[in-house]
Amino acid sequence: MSQEVASFDYVVVGAGSAGCLLANRLSADPSNRVLLIEAGKPDNYHWIHIPVGYLYCIGNPRADWMYSTQPDKGLNGRSLLYPRGKTLGGCSSINGMIYMRGQARDYDNWAALTGEEAWGWDASLRDFMAHEDHHKLDGGADPATGDNSRFSDLHGHGGEWRVEKQRLRWEVLDSFARAATQIGIPASDDFNTGDNSGVGYFDVNQKSGWRWNTSKAFLRPVASRPNLTVWTEAQVERLTFDTGLDGMPRCTGVSLHKGGRLRQVQALRETILSAGAVNSPQILQLSGIGPADLLQSHGITPLRDAPVGENLQDHLQIRAVFKVKARTLNALANSFLGKARIGAEYLFRRSGPMSMAPSQLGAFTRSGPGRPHANLEYHVQPLSLEAFGEKLHAFPAITVSVCNLNPTSRGHVRIASADFRDAPLISPNYLATDEDRQVAAESLKQVRQIMAQPAMAGYQPEEYKPGIQYQSDQELARLAGDIATTIFHPAGTVKMGRADDSSAVLDPHLRVKGVGGLRVVDASIMPEITSGNTNSPTVMIAEKAARWILAGQ
Known part of the structure; x- marks a missing residue:
């Protein structure tokens, strides 16, 4: 050669x-x-x-x-795709x-x-x-107040890295946000101030409905x-x-x-x-x-x-699924007419489900009153499926994913051989510590608490995954190992x-x-x-x- x-x-x-x-x-x-x-x-x-x-x-x-x-071991012997x-x-x-x-x-x-x-x-x-180009400074001022001083100390404008609002909302997600406030999680319009505690829609790296990559x-x-x-x-x-x-x-x-x-x-x-x-x-x-x-x-x-x-280190998300009496993406994406509507909306307006990030609504909060800072992140989606890459469920549902922001478990990456073409061995060692297993149990309990609030009552939520039969901390920690997936971090x-x-x-x-x-x-x-x-x-x-x-x- x-x-x-x-x-x-x-x-x-x-x-x-x-x-x-x-x-x-x-x-x-x-x-x-x-x-x-x-x-x-x-x-x-x-x-x-x-x-x-x-x-x-x-x-x-x-x-x-x-x-x-x-x-x-922490995932009960499962192996995960690691994109x-x-x-x-x-x-x-x-x-x-x-x-x-x-x-x-x-x-x-x-x-x-x-x-x-x-x-x-x-x-x-x-x-x-x-390098930031933040939508809050478009036009030089906050459109709600006409004043940009609140944002100009925290965000940049004119840089290469575009940050925009998401281009769609869902009524069921708005209701989840209200339910989160009912258990004491404050509403937030900016997760990037240095304290991301709160609930609101994520900002995204997009430009006019297109992904904005580096x-x-x-x-x-x-x-x-x-x-x-x-x-x-x-x-x-x-x-x-x-x-x-x-x-x-x-x-x-x-x-x-x-x-x-x-x-x-x-x-x-x-x-x-x-x-x-x-x-x-x-x-x-x-x-x-x-x-x-x-x-x-x-x-x-x-x-x-x-x-x-x-x-x-990695963020492991636990995906809880709730059947709801509401319009969700499941029904829309499982019909020919629904898919046609989705495609047309993106083609002509660069909006709708084809423009959305995998998670739209977020929340940051503590898993328990003894925690000194927000140690959980929620990713809430108006859809559900058994596993990534599979078809959406035939019934209307939402997914409430929650991850431990500060895991104490540590894993490793090691070469499998001296050949650069061989994939390395990746061992995240999830849920290896008592603290991580406890946070997993606490987070699933908190998900149930939010879904039980008055703001969600009209949707008659029914827990599909992991299932209400699992109640003890030990059961929930083990179930986390069965249903959790990497969030790719x-x-x-x-x-x-x-x-x-x-x-x-x-x-x-x-x-x-x-x-x-x-x-x-x-x-x-x-x-x-x-x-x-x-x-x-x-x-x-x-x-x-x-x-x-x-x-x-």
């Missing part, structure tokens, strides 16, 4: 939520030659851009790595489009764990706002830059190294396969891994950076013994931390400890998962990292 060598200043591996922004920012200086490498194809598949198209992208090798987890974006835009091309920052305490905690004040909420808020936001506007090169269908085999002047290993670039040829790419300044919480640890381990015993078991000589792939597998933190792979500026010329910039760097959806925090991480990279910090 022939080898070709190319040379760039910066090599970014992974054109996903972080990589697209990095390529944009690093190539803004025309003297920087930047290569962005993506294993998947361009994002020209039509279902990527139609919001409901996530149904046709997840589980489709055209846009998904098609991973699955190892059988999980990861494999196309320009990465997971932002196949995800639920929900714009969510998390809570201020998440970032202040990162600052405390790393000793770097720049990770705190106030500094991170500026990085969120730097490829459209950050790559397309700068595609003509002569100093920016984008390679698709190029899979990295491993990182390459030599010895630096300080005697430490230094990353010199990557070895990759593209077009049936092995190519060597040199990075004169830095190589940046932005391949995500599954693929970044895989590439590091294949390159000799990881747990020494794991690497040696696969015949890989350890370059640096480090806990790469450990600390995996893996994080933490290449953790950042202080110099003396032996569990941290990266320093606070995301440089791999003990290795020169190499950083990781994606959701894998999170020491603890954010209290909400993880996509936009990953974009923020890239904004902050780009500034450090350009400054040589």
Whole structure:
């Protein structure tokens, strides 16, 4: 197999939520030659851009790595599909489009764990706002009050990352929101102020009814830059190294396969891994950076013994289903005329069910009075089905999914062999702690409490799943293992931390400890998962990292 060598200043591996922004920012200086490498194809598949198209992208090798987890004890031996974006835009091309920052305490905690004040909420808020284009500032003022001061301190306008309202509402979801307020959850018109407690409709990364992924936001506007090169269908085999002047290993670039040829790419300044919480640890381990015993078991000589792939965290959602006496999407989508109406509404108005995110209504609250902050997130949908990808139920129903925002269980990602083409072994280790099992039971009880409120009485809700016969905490925790699924938020597998933190792979500026010329910039760097959806925090991480990279910090 022939080898070709190319040379760039910066090599970014992974054109996903972080990589697209990095390529944009690093190539803004025309003297920087930047290569962005993506294993998947361009994002020209039509279902990527139609919001409901996530149904046709997840589980489709055209846009998904098609991973699955190892059988999980906490899920009573079940294995889950584990979607990861494999196309320009990465997971932002196949995800639920929900714009969510998390809570201020998440970032202040990162600052405390790393000793770097720049990770705190106030500094991170500026990085969120730097690329934001928020609908609340369209026209320069809040249309309800004519005043924008309330929002201008919290949101940006004119940036690349578009945030819009959802383009549909459902009466049954409005009623659920009222029921939530009846148990003390306040109404909210903005989940992104630093305290996301409340109930309301999610904001989404869409533009005029189309999905707005990071490829459209950050790559397309700068595609003509002569100093920016984008390679698709190029899979990295491993990182390459030599010895630096300080005697430490230094990353010199990557070895990759593209077009049936092995190519060597040199990075004169830095190589940046932005391949995500599954693929970044895989590439590091294949390159000799990881747990020494794991690497040696696969015949890989350890370059640096480090806990790469450990600390995996994810949000596990428990899907409760209630039959209701109401119009829901089940009936509409199960008839020919209903499907025709849905298609016509999207074709002519870019609204209706084809424009909707997988979850429309959200709520953040505490699982019990002893919790100091909101530790649950609800995703409420006017539809129901047995499992993702299956047909909607024939009866009208809604799904009330709830997840533990701050799981204490930790899993891992480990290579299965020394062959880069073999999928890594993903073990989330869900519901492994007493606390996580207790929160699972508490959350299901709270779902029942909301559904029993007067605002829902007219719908005569009937619990279909998990079933009212399950009442004790032990029964509910076990049932959570039977019906829960991932909400697709893996994080933490290449953790950042202080110099003396032996569990941290990266320093606070995301440089791999003990290795020169190499950083990781994606959701894998999170020491603890954010209290909400993880996509936009990953974009923020890239904004902050780009500034450090350009400054040589």
